[in-house]
Amino acid sequence: MMPLNLADIGQPQIIKKIGGSPDVKKHLEDMGFNVGGEISIVNMLNGNLIVKVKESRVAVSEELARKIMI
Numbered sequence: 001m002m003p004l005n006l007a008d009i010g011q012p013q014i015i016k017k018i019g020g021s022p023d024v025k026k027h028l029e030d031m032g033f034n035v036g037g038e039i040s041i042v043n044m045l046n047g048n049l050i051v052k053v054k055e056s057r058v059a060v061s062e063e064l065a066r067k068i069m070i
Helices: 022-030
Strands: 040-046 048-053 056-060
Touching: none
Parallel strands: none
Antiparallel strands: 040 048, 048 056
16 A cells, blocks of 8 residues: 555556644545446646546646555
Protein backbone atom coordinates (compact mmCIF):
# COMPACT_ATOMS: atom_id res chain seq x y z
CA MET A 1 0.00 0.00 0.00
CA MET A 2 1.29 3.47 -0.90
CA PRO A 3 -0.10 7.01 -1.14
CA LEU A 4 -1.67 8.10 -4.42
CA ASN A 5 0.94 10.81 -5.03
CA LEU A 6 3.60 8.08 -5.55
CA ALA A 7 1.65 6.20 -8.25
CA ASP A 8 2.65 6.16 -11.90
CA ILE A 9 0.78 8.41 -14.32
CA GLY A 10 -1.81 6.58 -16.42
CA GLN A 11 -1.78 3.33 -14.44
CA PRO A 12 -5.20 2.29 -13.05
CA GLN A 13 -5.13 1.76 -9.29
CA ILE A 14 -7.64 0.54 -6.70
CA ILE A 15 -8.27 2.67 -3.60
CA LYS A 16 -7.52 0.56 -0.54
CA LYS A 17 -7.86 3.09 2.28
CA ILE A 18 -8.73 6.73 2.82
CA GLY A 19 -7.12 8.41 5.81
CA GLY A 20 -7.55 11.72 7.56
CA SER A 21 -10.21 13.28 9.74
CA PRO A 22 -13.90 12.43 9.27
CA ASP A 23 -14.36 15.75 7.44
CA VAL A 24 -11.55 14.94 4.99
CA LYS A 25 -12.92 11.43 4.40
CA LYS A 26 -16.41 12.85 3.75
CA HIS A 27 -15.01 15.48 1.35
CA LEU A 28 -13.12 12.83 -0.65
CA GLU A 29 -16.14 10.53 -0.64
CA ASP A 30 -18.32 13.35 -1.99
CA MET A 31 -15.84 13.79 -4.87
CA GLY A 32 -16.16 10.08 -5.76
CA PHE A 33 -13.16 8.58 -3.94
CA ASN A 34 -14.41 5.35 -2.36
CA VAL A 35 -12.54 2.30 -1.05
CA GLY A 36 -12.52 -0.33 -3.79
CA GLY A 37 -12.98 2.26 -6.55
CA GLU A 38 -10.65 2.61 -9.52
CA ILE A 39 -8.52 5.71 -9.91
CA SER A 40 -5.73 6.81 -12.22
CA ILE A 41 -3.48 9.85 -12.38
CA VAL A 42 -3.94 11.87 -15.56
CA ASN A 43 -1.29 14.52 -14.85
CA MET A 44 0.88 15.89 -12.05
CA LEU A 45 1.61 19.63 -11.73
CA ASN A 46 3.82 20.95 -8.91
CA GLY A 47 2.82 18.03 -6.68
CA ASN A 48 -0.90 18.52 -7.31
CA LEU A 49 -2.69 15.78 -9.22
CA ILE A 50 -5.36 15.56 -11.87
CA VAL A 51 -7.01 12.17 -11.40
CA LYS A 52 -9.68 10.24 -13.23
CA VAL A 53 -12.27 8.81 -10.87
CA LYS A 54 -15.68 7.50 -11.97
CA GLU A 55 -15.30 8.84 -15.53
CA SER A 56 -14.60 12.38 -14.20
CA ARG A 57 -11.39 14.32 -13.86
CA VAL A 58 -10.76 15.90 -10.47
CA ALA A 59 -7.90 18.08 -9.21
CA VAL A 60 -6.47 16.95 -5.88
CA SER A 61 -3.82 18.68 -3.78
CA GLU A 62 -0.68 16.80 -2.79
CA GLU A 63 -1.87 16.87 0.84
CA LEU A 64 -5.14 15.11 -0.03
CA ALA A 65 -3.37 12.68 -2.39
CA ARG A 66 -1.20 11.53 0.52
CA LYS A 67 -4.36 10.49 2.41
CA ILE A 68 -5.56 8.21 -0.41
CA MET A 69 -3.84 4.84 -0.16
CA ILE A 70 -3.63 2.53 -3.17
